[in-house]
Amino acid sequence: MEPEATMEATCSTHEESSTKEDHHRLILSPASRLFHSPRFNCYIVIIMGFKTRIDSNIVKNGLKVLHNHPRFSCRLLMIYSFLLYKDDRGGKKRWIQVSVNQEDHVFVPTLNSKIEHPEEFVENYISNLTASPLDLSKPLWEVHLLNVKTSNAEGLAVIRMHHSMGDGASLMSLLLACTRKTSDPNALPSVPTQKRADSSSDLGWFWRFILAIWYGITLIANTLVDIMLFIATLLFLNDAETPIKGSSDVHLTTKRFLHRTVSMNHIKQVKNAMGTTVNDVVLGVTQAGLSRYLNRRYAGQNDKDVGTKQEGSNLPKNMHVRANILVNLRPTVGIQDLADMMAKKSKVRWGNCIGYILIPFTIALQDDPLDYVRGAKAVIDRKKHSLEAFFTYLTANLLIKIIGAKAAGVLAHRIISHSTFSFSNLVGPQEEISFYGHQITFMSPHVYGHPHALHMHWQSYADEMTVCLTVDPNVIPDPEKLLDDLEESLKLISHAVMERGLAVDVV
Structure with missing residues (x-):
């Protein structure tokens, strides 16, 4: 048996x-x-x-707490062994602890104080950053502090991390652990938790038993259907070619990053009036906004063949559009736990424990704006009674062990590229917070590197919701119009609720 040999002798002592x-x-x-x-x-x-x-010295000093985090103080190491499962080229990747040089990760560029188009400058700066990968010889994160005055900020921080460091929910919790309430500089942010249904009801044991059986049958049936659709997606089931669907190599293109802030009160107003969740509402708004946007993009096409269009619109009939959604299968790491870990070097569970689900989207111009939310709620309620996310998680783990990460990545790329876009949303703090003494006006998370021309993320913060877009400009040259359509769709849905007396206006 051959002993393990590392790529660098300096790392062998630690191992x-x-x-x-x-x-x-x-x-x-x-x-x-x-x-x-x-x-x-x-x-x-x-x-x-x-x-x-931004006072860069204060932020730099504060960010030193990240050095105590096991992922922010580790870099990748390839270990070779005949005993270990062989990865792409006969080796196995591991995290190895290293000393963190703050100057390698926190950057404060010297900028012209009179930039003519600050929003465009910031967008180009971030886009150029993502054109090159992070240095694998160092921990896979970096922070850029930009003292650029834009329409909604006096300065910005751009944080880039490799997705292998953790799932989105854990990394967002970690970021919030570095913040404090603006109203109380010693208090961590408070994030709303999902309320569970009250298990104590007036139903007798017999009816609870019947409901449990019905739930189990529904769960199995839905899961089997979703598994078959998932396998079909891998083999042949591909979404329709639309103006927002990228090619198979779209993961290689440079992306644009945009965001728009809308009223969280309007979303809650619709949620309360229709008895849904915030997630149902934002999915409904997304369906409505994409329908408006695609209707415009299809204008002038297929004029000779009216029969291919939906009645009263420019949209093709029977559009097959699905969103790929990452689901965090592990309970979210608590903000207090992460703050304690970085302050006291205690341990918490960490990593990527995520599955995928495919959500069908109805792309059509509805006469009733509330139908978008009703449709979204019906789809989400069904997905809640399915183990699709667990199936995809377990399948991915099994494939990686059998055929390796490289081959499994090819399969994952094929499945995701057969859907149209990616969607996610995260719950943010309920109150305004500060990042090392700097009050935050907005938070805009994005993901890139996967085979989609569009990734849409909704991020709540205090009484606002930020819609975040990552787009391939070659496929979606006018993402500002898509943001306009999403904002207008929310207004129309909110207005429909008020018009019918289902809710009162929110100031």
């Missing part, structure tokens, strides 16, 4: 001195390995705006 438990803990999770495959190399970008200019 040899590690306990067996720590040695195993440093192995990349299957999902993290998948995010390093050539066709699925994914990154997360978080843009934060501040109400004041």
Whole structure:
């Protein structure tokens, strides 16, 4: 049996001195390995705006707490062994602890104080950043502090991390652990938790037993259908070619990053009036906004063949459009736990524990704006009674172990490229917060590196919701109009609720 040989001799001491438990803990999770495959190399970008200019020295000093986080103080190492499962070229990737040089990760460029088009400058700056990968010889994160005055901020922080460092929910929780309430500089942010249905009801044991059986049958049936659709998507089921669907190599193109802030009160107003969730509302608004946007993009096409269009619109009939959604299968790491970990070097569970689900979208011009929300709620309610996310998670893990991360990445690329776009949303803090003394005006998370020309993320913050778009400008040359359509769709849905007396206006 041959001993393990590392790429660099300087790293072997650390590995040899590690306990067996720590040695195993440093192995990349299957999902993290998948995010390093050539066709699925994914990154997360978080843009934060501040109400004041940035004091870079204060922020730099504050960010030193990240050095205590096991992922922010580790870099990738390839270990070769005949005993270990062989990755892409006979090796196995692991995280290895290193000393963090702050200057390698926090950048404060010297900028012209009189930039003529600050929004365009910031957008180009971020886009250019993503044109090159992070240095694998260092921990896979960086922060750029930009003292540029834009329409909604006096300064901005751009955080880029490799997706292998953790899932979106965990990384957002980590970011919030670095913030404090603006009203109380010593208090961590408060994030709303999902309320569970009250299990104590007036139903007798017999009816609860019947409902449990019915739930189990529904769960199995829905899961089997979703598994068959998932396999069909891998083999042949492909979404229709639309103006927002990218080609198979779209993951290689440079992206644009945009955002728009809308009223969270309007979303809650619709939610309360229709008895839905915030997620149902934003999915409904997304269906409505995409329908408006695609109707415009299709204008003038197929004029000779009216029969191919939906009645009263420019949209083709029977459009097959699906969104790919990442689902976090592990309970979200608590903000307090992460703050304690970085302050006291305590341990918490960390990594990527995520599955995928495919959500069908109805692209049509509805006479009743509320039908978009009703349709979204029906789809989401059905998905809640399915184990699709667990199936995709377990399948991905199994494939990585059998055929390796590179081959599994090819399959993941094929499945995702057969859907049209990616969608996600995260719950943010309920109150205004500050990042090392700098009050935040907005947070805009993005993902890139996957085979979609459009990724849409909804991020709540205090009484606002930020719609974040990552787009391929070659496929979607006018993303500002898509943001306009999403904003207008929310207004129309909110107005429909008020017009019918289902809710009162929210100031």
